[in-house]
Amino acid sequence: MRHLLSIDDLDREAIERILDRAKTFTDVSEREIKKVPALRGRRVLNLFYEASTRTRSSFELAAKSLSADVINFAASGSAVDKGESLKDTVQTLSAYRPDLIVIRTPFVGAAQLVANWTTAGVVNAGDGKHEHPTQALLDVYTLRERLGTLEDKNIWIVGDITHSRVARSCILAFQKMGAKVTVAGPPTLIPRGMEAMCEVAYDLDRLPEADVVYALRMQHERMTDSFVPSLREYAAVYQIDGRRLGARQVLMHPGPVNRGVELSAEVIDSPQAVIGQQVEAGVVVRMAVLYELLTGRSAPKPALTTAVPA
Numbered sequence: 551m552r553h554l555l556s557i558d559d560l561d562r563e564a565i566e567r568i569l570d571r572a573k574t575f576t577d578v579s580e581r582e583i584k585k586v587p588a589l590r591g592r593r594v595l596n597l598f599y600e601a602s603t604r605t606r607s608s609f610e611l612a613a614k615s616l617s618a619d620v621i622n623f624a625a626s627g628s629a630v631d632k633g634e635s636l637k638d639t640v641q642t643l644s645a646y647r648p649d650l651i652v653i654r655t656p657f658v659g660a661a662q663l664v665a666n667w668t669t670a671g672v673v674n675a676g677d678g679k680h681e682h683p684t685q686a687l688l689d690v691y692t693l694r695e696r697l698g699t700l701e702d703k704n705i706w707i708v709g710d711i712t713h714s715r716v717a718r719s720c721i722l723a724f725q726k727m728g729a730k731v732t733v734a735g736p737p738t739l740i741p742r743g744m745e746a747m748c749e750v751a752y753d754l755d756r757l758p759e760a761d762v763v764y765a766l767r768m769q770h771e772r773m774t775d776s777f778v779p780s781l782r783e784y785a786a787v788y789q790i791d792g793r794r795l796g797a798r799q800v801l802m803h804p805g806p807v808n809r810g811v812e813l814s815a816e817v818i819d820s821p822q823a824v825i826g827q828q829v830e831a832g833v834v835v836r837m838a839v840l841y842e843l844l845t846g847r848s849a850p851k852p853a854l855t856t857a858v859p860a
Contacts, residue, residue, distance in 0.1 A: 571841060572838035596610060596623065605685070623639075644772055651664060690723050699728070709766030711738045716804045754788065
């Protein structure tokens with residue numbers, strides 16, 4: 551595998567291989583020197599056209615934990631502000647000879663274009679409202695750790711489906727792992743044709759059926775019109791709170807959370823929530839993805855037991 555542009559690039563066997571490899575990397579973060587030499591001499595370029603905290607920092611930590619050299623590029627304050635195109639930027643940065651480019655952009659399909667413009671491997675870290683494959687992988691990893699398996703689990707994804715790249719990748723990944731997926735939200739926030747991908751609900755009456763409740767935030771930055779009357783009215787109907795979340799259900803959220811909108815404060819800090827575990831999983835899962843793309847083989851056990859000075 552050369553690129554990771556979509557969950558469709560992976561079958562179930564590939565997903566399980568990446569997540570099993572991620573599991574072997576968990577001890578790295580627990581040691582005093584949090585680094586192994588697996589990707590020493592490799593160069594990773596983080597190319598971010600959108601603001602990001604979790605995704606960018608976890609990719610950087612993942613690459614550095616594997617001893618790769620990291621170049622961070624943010625569009626703000628660069629030649630992009632002077633009108634430089636995406637293609638020109640990629641071709642310019644390719645002069646640094648990166649082995650892998652991690653790209654986040656507001657434009658659907660941009661990661662695929664970048665893959666055509668460079669000899670480096672490409673990881674899609676989010677392209678507009680299209681996909682975010684590594685988020686889906688870390689979500690599957692988190693659920694496997696909590697539930698053991700996703701086979702026959704009932705997962706509800708609630709909220710702004712229309713503008714969410716996380717929703718699309720998670721639907722594909724959860725289904726590949728054997729889960730049944732239902733999306734729920736206002737009709738204005740569920741795209742046409744979604745019934746062809748999974749079950750659709752417009753209220754939360756059947757939410758108690760869910761084993762996992764995955765809440766999404768309102769994607770205000772991608773909205774050009776008013777999709778709900780008000781956030782207060784949205785929260786009244788679709789907010790996940792202590793009344794709606796059952797004791798046996800697992801609660802997820804990709805972050806950042808709009809407290810008091812899609813989730814109430816009480817459930818964010820509840821035992822059912824695995825939001826913190828999702829963030830933790832981001833580093834080891836992205837370590838596994840980088841390793842998969844740059845080596846294409848299973849992680850050698852000696853590399854995980856030999857510390858390398860920072």
